[in-house]
Amino acid sequence: MEAAPTAEERAAVDGLLGPPETGWVGATERSADDLRVVRAGREAREQRHLLLPALHALQAGVGWISRGGLNYVCQRLSVPPAEAYGVATFYAMFSVEERPANVVHVCDDLACRGAGGLALCGELERDAGPEGADAGGWTWVRSPCLGMCEQAPAVFAQRAGRPEVALGGATRETVAEVVAPDSAVICAGGVGAPQTADAGSRDSLRLLRRAGVVDPTSIDDYRAHGGYEALRAAYEMGPGRVIEAITEAKLLGRGGAAFPTGVKWQAVSTQPAGPRYVVCNADESEPGTFKDRVVMEQDPFAVVESLTVAGFACGADRGFVYIRGEYPLATERMEHAIGEARRHGSLGDDVMGSGRTFDIELRRGAGAYICGEETALFNSLEGKRGEPRNKPPFPVTFGVFGRPTAINNVETLINVLEVLRIGADAYAAIGTEGSTGPRLFCLSGAVERPGVYEVEHGATVRDLIALAGGVPRGSTLKAVLLGGAAGGFVGPDMLDARLTFEDARQGGYTLGSGVIMVFDERADLVDLCLRIARFFRDESCGQCVPCRVGTVRQEEALHRLVAGTPIGSAQDELALIDEVARVMRDASICGLGQTAANAVQSAISKLGVFDGGAA
Template sequence: MTAAVLTRMWDEPESWTLATYRRHGGYRALAQALAMTPDDVIALVKDSGLRGRGGAGFPTGVKWGFIPQGDGKPHYLVVNADESEPGTCKDVPLLLANPHELIEGAAIAAYAIRAERAFIYVRGEVVAVLRRLHAAVAEAREAGYLGENILGSGFSLDIMVHAGAGAYICGEETALLDSLEGRRGQPRLRPPFPATAGLYACPTVVNNVETIASVPAILRDGAKWFRSMGSEKSPGFTLYSLSGHVTRPGQYEAELGVTLRDLLTLAGGVRRGHRLKFWTPGGSSTPILTDEHLDVPLDYEGVAAAGSMLGTKALQIFDETTCVVRAVLRWSQFYEHESCGKCTPCREGTFWMVRILEELERGTAGADDVDKLLDVCASVAGRSFCALGDAATSPIVSSVTHFRDEYSEHLRLGGCPFPAERSVLFSDEGAR
């Protein structure tokens, strides 16, 4: 475990205000960054080993270094606060509790990549977050941390908070850019990549909220301090979101490499009187794991070695009352609904995944329909235009791998062996 960094102020009264943030050293890192050259800031972030916290885990400093310099074009920073993955709920609490951490990180990142305009793309449904961000940006501008000639450095930056229309596909960075430009959010063909032709066909960096919010601490305390936490290839701290059949669901800040067993100890364990059946390490788009994986290190390499992905570190916990077929069906219905329809494998594949899963859950499918379902997944994975197709297949394939007998039980009984009322998440029983 580690001392609180991102969550250090969350329990303070009015933690979201500039005054509170300043009491905790807020905007000191920005002053440090502005005293360095942009290239030195990028080098420091590279040395820290910070990896993207939005799911892919790409090295942040390397991504910033891809931005061409001296090209005569404006550069842009885009912060992805869309957070649409089922089970993922770390960015919204961070933005509500401490928006200035993100604003300071955005100012540092924009200075490093030589951008004078940054955008924070937020889901339009989270009105409270939008209001808080607008207020925080106004506070920062009034205090001289945004706007013209920040802290007398000659560097200028304007931040725009943009409300998206609420589409999962806009979590994909190029679809997000199309949405920012006023078009329908659909993924772009790559190359060119955003680093060379992103927003308005100009060099653009797209980073997740938690990634950017982690930057001020690296400036304040140094790369060596950051690397003292986590593992060699996955250094630092992060937020783990625990939800589902757990005694105390919520956000838990810890070093990368902590195990689910450790996190469950902090969260009071699986709800009283029940045991762990399966869980997701990074939201519904990551292959599910079981109680056999309680001691898997929750870093990028450890989870990959177990056959899944760390993703957004959204740990959804399911106990023995849950029907795995029903859970996977609900996720698949989400992906069918959120498919943008641009490519045939995803558009048609997600439709047929849901139709087959519905028959399997009702126990009315044929004996060969589990294999047929896997065939449909094989026709989608790696063949869709963006990663949504892969995301839709992950829970299906992994659930069959770990729980094929449960699929067969539905067919044998001619229905689901789990009464629906027993597997309701967040029931009164789960809260006790």
């Protein structure tokens, strides 16, 4: 009855967990001792947080998660198979059905679709058959945004037994090379960043000042460029003054919610009960966002150092980096940086000779946008389905493993280094009254030089587009998507909108995760709305009804409008879409559902996309 693992599957899991110690947790033979003493139970169950890494090991090693493989993982970690199956089927990167060893995920999301993504899907369909069909050891599927919008069109390939790769500027030839049995393709490390208006002038860069300059694999080079000065300063200041500085610098979170970082850290550091944790949210999945990937690829030690500072300030001796599963190069660089930091005594039991303990574990997501939501991320870290929790209680009191947790986005964390480097007053003087400091923006779509741009808060949409070289000659700007799929569209009338938290709040637009996706007259806004609706239908976790069913009803209504088969009049459909939007915004558990209608709503109300019925 119980399906047994193959030798290959055992090897994949043992590679992560080490060989099983007793017959109770999966050893092939039971020793005489095993028959007398049970050694599993709580000890094994406390490793539940290794479920996702174990499933990754199976998926990467064997190409899918079989019944035998899943059983073995369950035995090792003492997880009920039904629960482990529930977890495995939650994530898009895992397959519980046998499939070709090479799976190429082709981005057909907002930035890539007009830039060759859709055309590539069409070509692959002709070459290799429909999505998911075995084309001789490989297949292709459409994918939501892969976070490589500046190199559109992007592909990400899972290759059983070989490293995963993510590539920009993809063509059918690239795909063929990637899936070839003797493929030598690896992640190139790309140019990516930093993009400044004038490549010669880097003086204004703060967050990106090392990106593209330092060797991202060398801790010595990082130190030579000012690395670990902030941590040293923090140790001199003490945790209380570090938090004071962050508070006085008025640093607001850059992940989308703009929560004051100092307040968060203060709350965690004053929680009476430890252990406390710090978590770096590197599960960057908002369509159009790629700044955190660029930072992690180009300056990974900065992320390690800033999380160490966070741990010190909050009184945590353990930190996690939860990184997006589709970011193989950033993962490799972060893994390497953490290892190097350990080797050089910048992590471990005696960080920089201070006698303080701090270490970081890197965890990979597995293809679920929702896991960027902080409480969903905690559940995912704990080896559960990435379903958001109801708040309150908030993470500062009840975070990962139910402990006080400070969770910050990558960009927020590296701002901490800048605060410590130049001082809170100098930092607060940058930008505007309500939005201090520098800010990264992800420019993509119809601009000459897509990429990550760093500006001081207060720049306008027009400034950013100009930095990116403007819209290509001969084309005119039609719309801009601000803040990603959870943000909203604005028209050309909003080009002078200032990109600050206070202006955005007043003007009814959002900065979100810093997405500025530009569309010219060739863009089909109706098609973009359908893609956004599909995105949220796919990425809803399914836990609460408003979002689970609302995202379906929203997508259906849009399709009826486009097909010209509205129920009642087109106006009736628009009213229905509005009603659905309201319940999603008001009654969903988390930010995904609450914002799932934003972009479509803005396209309807600000751009008049469905004026007169189906565009």
